[in-house]
Amino acid sequence: MVQVVFDKVRKAFGDTVTIPGLDLVIESGEFVSLLGPSGCGKSTTLRMLAGLEQPSGGRISIGGRDVANLPPAERDIAMVFQSYALYPHMTVAENIRYPLRKRGVPKPEQATRLAEVAALLQLEPLLDRKPRQLSGGQQQRVALGRALVRDPSVFLLDEPLSNLDAALRAHMRAELIELHRRLGKTMVYVTHDQLEAMTMSTRIAVMKDGVLQQFAPPAEIYDRPANRFVAGFIGTPSMALAEATLLRDGGGARLQIGAMMIDLPGRHAAAAPCAVTVGIRPEDIVVGQGPWQALVRLVEPTGHETIVALEAGDLALTARIPGGPRLHAGETVAFDVNRARLHLFAADDGHRLALDITDTTPPRSA
Amino acid sequence: MAEAALPGARLERRDALLGLALIAPTVLVLGAVIVYPLLSAIYLSLFSLYTPTLEGHWVGLANYRAVFGSGGFWSALATTAVWTVGTLTLQVLFGLAMALLLHQNILFRSLARSLVLFPYFLSTVVAVLVWRWLFNDLYGVVNHALMAAGIIDAPVSWLGTMPNAMLSIIVVGAWKFFPFVVIAILARLQTIPEALYEAARIDGAGPVSRFFDITLPQLRDVLTIVILLRTVWDFKEFDLIYLMTGGGPVNGTRTLPLIVYQQAFGLNQMGLAAAHAVAMMLVMLVFMLAYLRRAGGRVA
Numbered sequence: 001m002v003q004v005v006f007d008k009v010r011k012a013f014g015d016t017v018t019i020p021g022l023d024l025v026i027e028s029g030e031f032v033s034l035l036g037p038s039g040c041g042k043s044t045t046l047r048m049l050a051g052l053e054q055p056s057g058g059r060i061s062i063g064g065r066d067v068a069n070l071p072p073a074e075r076d077i078a079m080v081f082q083s084y085a086l087y088p089h090m091t092v093a094e095n096i097r098y099p100l101r102k103r104g105v106p107k108p109e110q111a112t113r114l115a116e117v118a119a120l121l122q123l124e125p126l127l128d129r130k131p132r133q134l135s136g137g138q139q140q141r142v143a144l145g146r147a148l149v150r151d152p153s154v155f156l157l158d159e160p161l162s163n164l165d166a167a168l169r170a171h172m173r174a175e176l177i178e179l180h181r182r183l184g185k186t187m188v189y190v191t192h193d194q195l196e197a198m199t200m201s202t203r204i205a206v207m208k209d210g211v212l213q214q215f216a217p218p219a220e221i222y223d224r225p226a227n228r229f230v231a232g233f234i235g236t237p238s239m240a241l242a243e244a245t246l247l248r249d250g251g252g253a254r255l256q257i258g259a260m261m262i263d264l265p266g267r268h269a270a271a272a273p274c275a276v277t278v279g280i281r282p283e284d285i286v287v288g289q290g291p292w293q294a295l296v297r298l299v300e301p302t303g304h305e306t307i308v309a310l311e312a313g314d315l316a317l318t319a320r321i322p323g324g325p326r327l328h329a330g331e332t333v334a335f336d337v338n339r340a341r342l343h344l345f346a347a348d349d350g351h352r353l354a355l356d357i358t359d360t361t362p363p364r365s366a
Numbered sequence: 367m368a369e370a371a372l373p374g375a376r377l378e379r380r381d382a383l384l385g386l387a388l389i390a391p392t393v394l395v396l397g398a399v400i401v402y403p404l405l406s407a408i409y410l411s412l413f414s415l416y417t418p419t420l421e422g423h424w425v426g427l428a429n430y431r432a433v434f435g436s437g438g439f440w441s442a443l444a445t446t447a448v449w450t451v452g453t454l455t456l457q458v459l460f461g462l463a464m465a466l467l468l469h470q471n472i473l474f475r476s477l478a479r480s481l482v483l484f485p486y487f488l489s490t491v492v493a494v495l496v497w498r499w500l501f502n503d504l505y506g507v508v509n510h511a512l513m514a515a516g517i518i519d520a521p522v523s524w525l526g527t528m529p530n531a532m533l534s535i536i537v538v539g540a541w542k543f544f545p546f547v548v549i550a551i552l553a554r555l556q557t558i559p560e561a562l563y564e565a566a567r568i569d570g571a572g573p574v575s576r577f578f579d580i581t582l583p584q585l586r587d588v589l590t591i592v593i594l595l596r597t598v599w600d601f602k603e604f605d606l607i608y609l610m611t612g613g614g615p616v617n618g619t620r621t622l623p624l625i626v627y628q629q630a631f632g633l634n635q636m637g638l639a640a641a642h643a644v645a646m647m648l649v650m651l652v653f654m655l656a657y658l659r660r661a662g663g664r665v666a
Contacts, residue, residue, distance in 0.1 A: 052564050073570035085561035089583040098579075102570035146569070 002028045002063040002076075002153040002186050004049065009058035011044055011210075018044055019210035021058065026203075031180045031187045033197035033204045037233070041210035042190045043158060049188060050079050050156050063153055073102075078147035079156040082163065084139045086131040086146075093118075093127040096145045103150070117145045120179075137168045144179070155187040161196060173199055194234055198222070206230050224343075228350030231279045231343055237307055237318045243347065244278040246271060255342070258313045260292055262339060276353065279343035282307065282320035287327070290336025301325045310335065404647075411640035417630055422637060429641035438617075438625065439645065446621040448532060449539070449607070450600045456540030457596060458589070461547025466581075468548065469555045479552070486545035494609040497538045501525055528618040531611050535619055539606055543599075547592055554588040555581070594657040601650055622646045 004026040011019040019041045026032045034042035047053040049060060051072035060067050067075050078099070086095050096117055100110045118124045121141045131139055140160060147155055157176075161169045177200050180187055191197055197204045198218045206213040206221065206229075214226035225231035231239050244257040246264075255262040257278055287308060294310035294317065306325045310317040312335070319335070327333060344353040411429050415422035433439050468479050485493065500507050501524035509521040524534045558581065566576050604623040607613070613620035613628070620628075622642065630639035 050564075050568060052567070072564075072568040077568065079565070079568050081561045081565060083559060083561050085559065085565035087562065087565075087580065087583075089586070098566075098571075099569035102566075102575060146565075150569075 003061075004063075004154060004186060004188065005059075005061045006045070006049075007059040007061070009045075009048065009055045009060055011041070011048060011053065012056045017210070022210070022212060024205060024212060024215065026186060026188060028186055029184050030202045031177075031189065031200055033189045033191055033201040034207060035191055035194060035197040035204050035233075036207035036213075037192060039209075040207040042192075042205075042207050044210075045207070046079075046156050046158055046188060046190045049075075049154075050077055051075050075154075076152050077154045077156055078150055078152040079158065080140075080143045080147050080160045082159040084131075084143040084160075084163075086139055086142055088131055091128050091130055092123060092134070092142050092145075095131070095142055096123075096149050099146060099150045113149050113151075117149045120148065121145050136164050137172065140164065140172060148179075148183075153186065155185055157187065157189045159190055159192070162191075162193070169196075176200055194236070198234075206233065208233075224352065225279070226352050228277055228279070228345045231345065231352075235281060237282050237320070239279045239281050239343070240315075240317045241277055241279050241345075242315050244276050246274050246276050246344075248273060255344075258315050260312065260315070262337065262342070264339070271353070275347035277345040277347055277350065279345065280317065280337055281341065281343075282318045284338040284341045285310070285317055285319035286336040286338065287319050287321050287333055288335070290334050292335055293332055294335050296327050296329050296331050296333060299325050299327055299329055407640045407643055410637055411644050413637040415636035415640075417634035417636045417639075420636060425637065429638050430645070432638060433641045433645050439622075439642065441617065442620055442622050442625045443649070445532075445617075445619060446601060446623075449536060449603075449619070449621055450597060452532070452536040453539035453543070454593065454596055454600055456536060457544045457547050457600075458593060460540060461544040461592075462551055462585075462589075464544065465548045465551035465555060468552055482548055483545045485542050488542075490542070490605045491609060493542060494538070494606060497534075497541075498525070498610065501534055525611055526615055528615060531615055531619050535607050535610050538610060539600065539603065542606060543596065546596065550588050550592045551585060554585055558584045590660055591657070594653055594660060597653050598650055598657070601653070602646070622649075 004024075006022045006024040009019065009022045010017070018039075022041075022045060024045075034045055036042050044053060048055050049062075051067065051070060055068075062075055062077065072079075087098065090098065093114060097110050097114055100113060105113075114127075118127060121144060123138075123141055123145055126134060126138060126142070131142065134142065140163075143160070160176075161172050164172060173196060180200070189196070189200065198221075201218055203215060203217050204221050205215045208229050214221055214230045216224075216226075221230060221234055225234060225239075228241060232241055242257050244255050247254045247256055249263075253264040255264055255276075255278060287310075292312055294312040296308060297311050297316075298309040300307040300309075301324055303324075305320055305322050306327075308319045308321060308327055310319055310333075317335075345351060346353055412424060412426060413422045414425045414429070464482060468475060468482065472478065499505075503509060503521045503523045503526065506521075506524070508524065509518070512518045513521070522530060524530050562580050562584075563576055566580055571579055602623050603621070604627065607619055607621055608624055608627065611619045613624040623646070626639050626642045626646065629635045629642055
């Protein structure tokens with residue numbers, strides 16, 4: 001079993017602390033995405049795991065082995081780089097065989113394993129080509145092949161799909177999911193693309209400014225974001241976040257968002273009154289009926305659904321409605337919100353409030 | 367249809383004229399400074415000429431018979447080859463080592479990078495004066511240092527005996543021209559993606575492996591160009607050798623350019639000098655063709 005453990009790992013470049021202290025346990029066979037905006041420390045985290053950067057403090061272990069003093073080659077990891085980092089003067093076959101050659105694997109075994117990997121990734125017709133004669137997707141597969149051929153316990157992937165066009169990216173995403181399923185190996189995947197993280201991962205580690213925000217399966221990240229940052233970062237279009245006040249109303253509670261008043265189950269009254277941030281996902285807004293009125297600012301048809309930007313007083317909302325556009329910019333529509341799926345965050349530090357509305361409903365199936 | 371095509375055709379003709387006008391200055395300048403001197407050298411080589419007056423008579427290929435028939439040309443060619451191979455090898459090895467060093471994160475890196483260019487920018491006359499003083503057998507620093515270190519017992523004549531004179535000019539040539547190699551290689555080193563080295567580290571390559579598996583193959587193109595260019599330049603190097611040894615002792619360091627100079631201005635045989643120069647050019651043509659193929663191949 002190959003568990004990857006970050007124990008209070010700290011990284012500073014000079015006086016700049018990029019990762020103040022990271023605790024993360026990745027279980028054997030998991031596909032974990034490190035997700036966050038640029039500069040959140042996700043790549044640094046991966047590079048420390050690879051041994052390309054030294055942590056300034058804390059402990060990293062792979063399969064129970066402290067890797068602090070192990071060079072990258074001895075960590076039993078393989079890495080796929082964003083730029084693929086294929087050796088330009090070597091053929092595809094030489095590229096894939098290189099890690100075996102450097103480890104002194106006997107020639108016949110090199111050939112066998114090359115053949116296996118080439119078959120798995122459909123690289124057979126390309127083996128004699130140089131990297132520059134390959135398309136982006138083919139180079140990507142060669143880079144994967146070079147990682148696979150050594151049969152490492154942990155795969156590290158640093159934004160491997162970001163240089164591909166949209167169609168190819170979707171295709172490679174599917175291939176990676178399939179690959180992970182077949183190999184059952186631990187994979188750590190760095191990305192800033194939430195779609196990649198959501199579709200491929202068993203768990204996502206959302207990071208911001210070097211701090212882990214939430215580490216959970218994709219569905220839970222989406223349905224119960226741990227704080228305001230995760231709520232706003234995950235989901236396209238993003239969740240509308242608005243300042244609101246939780247009020248007591250007799251035995252029940254009410255949420256006041258600008259001029260809107262929303263009745264909530266009575267158990268919320270315990271915390272009231274207090275200031276909160278309320279989060280509403282685009283798909284939780286019902287357009288065309290409801291107690292409130294909003295002005296349609298913008299209509300963006302995408303084909304199978306339409307994204308509508310709404311303005312209700314000071315409150316800016318984004319709604320996602322199925323089908324083609326039935327609305328026009330400038331008209332006024334009635335709308336409602338799905339009360340059971342509102343998200344409440346503390347107004348001060350943004351953490352998810354335990355007396356959350358969605359806590360009573362099970363997360364949607366993963 | 368024909369009428370409709372007319373304005374387009376006129377536009378094309380104007381473009382063609384503009385093209386000619388733009389390329390004309392280059393063609394004229396190249397013609398004046400390269401083609402004309404080349405043709406006139408070939409023309410002169412067919413005459414027996416007295417240099418100060420350039421008067422003489424047609425001798426046809428007699429000059430070439432003299433050039434290829436004399437031992438002087440062939441021994442000078444051999445001397446030129448020794449000088450070129452020797453100094454070029456040192457330049458490339460030292461230049462490569464220095465470029466690798468300056469590519470590291472060393473203290474005072476930018477200062478060192480500027481200082482390394484110093485020999486290349488220093489006037490050859492000044493450099494040679496200093497080196498002759500260093501190599502002087504009576505009061506030179508080199509002898510003094512070697513004797514102080516106990517490596518030699520008596521002063522060595524660095525420029526007056528063979529093979530010392532050849533070794534000396536080879537070393538000075540390497541010192542003078544290695545910065546060119548450093549600049550070219552350093553520029554290339556900086557464009558090698560760091561990810562290649564990281565991938566190699568993960569793949570299990572040590573420092574030596576990384577040099578031979580990544581750095582050297584990545585430098586192959588620039589090394590080829592540098593070696594070809596420096597071969598041509600070292601082959602026709604004149605001032606450094608002339609000022610250091612004047613071709614001596616006897617004819618020990620007399621390379622082909624020195625023969626050309628000697629024939630033209632020492633013996634006042636301009637026709638014979640031109641024949642030597644043309645013969646030398648034929649040898650260099652081999653390297654130039656190799657360079658052109660290399661450069662042309664890169665464009666394609």
